[in-house]
Amino acid sequence: MSKMEADARSIYVGNVDYGATAEELEAHFHGCDSVNRVTILCDKFSGHPKGFAYTEFSDKESVRTSLVSDESLFRGRQIKVIPKRTNRPGISTTDRARYRAQTTNYNSYLSRFYSGFNSRPQGHVYRGRARATSWYSPY
Template identity: 55%
Template structure:
C-alpha cells in the first residue's frame, strides 16, 4: 500500500499550498488577461469597421435621390423574365448599372415589376420612350422612378385610413 502513495508528490498529499499550483494559477491568470486584451482589441476593431459601414450607408442615403433620378420603374413584367433579358431590352437606351426584379419575400415569386438603373439621368428619357413596348408578349409600363418620402402616403399626410368626411 505504501508503494501507491510513494509516487504522489508530497504537496498534493498534504493540505499545504504548493508553489507549483500557484505558478500554474499565475500562468492561467496571465493567459486569461492576454485573451481579454485580445478580445478588447477585436471589439475596438469591430466598432471601427461598423463606423465605416454606417458612414458609407449614410452617404448612400444621400445618393438615393441621384440613383432614383437615373432609374425607371418597369411594370407589367412577365413573371418568367430574367434581369438579363430586361437589360437586353433596355440596352438601346444607354449603359445600365443594375436591373432589379422584385420578388415576394415569402414565396420567392416575382411581383411583376422591376427597376432599371442607368449610368446617366439622361438615359431615363430614352427608357420612358419604351413605354408600351412589347416584351415577352406583354406591354411594358415604363415610368421614371420616384423617391419615397417617409410619412407621405397616397391619402396624404396624417389622413386616417377609413376617413369618411366627417
C-alpha cells in the same frame, strides 16, 4: 452617391412577365446607354416575382430615352415604363407598417366591445353598484 441620385437615374417597369430575367430586361433597354442595375422584385415569403422591376442607368438622360419604351412589347406583354418615384424623406415603409399595426390593434380592441349593427356594448360592462332587490333582473 445618394439614394435620391440613384432614383433620379432609375425607371419603374410594370407588367413584367413572371419568367423574365434581369439579363433579358437589360437587353430590352440596351439602346439606352449603359444599364447599371436591373432589380426584379420578388415576394419575400413565396419568392415569386411581383411582376415589376426597377432599372438603374448611368445618367439621367438615359431615363428620358428609356421612356420611349413605354407600352412596348417585352416577352409578349405590354410593359409600363415610368420614371422611378422617389420616396419622401420622413415617411418610411416601417412607419407606415407601424401606423397600420396601431390602427389594427385599436380596431380589434373596439370590436371586442362593439359588434354588428346595433353598436351596443358587448362583454363586461360596468352597471353600477348592486342593488338589494328581491326579484331577479337580468338587465
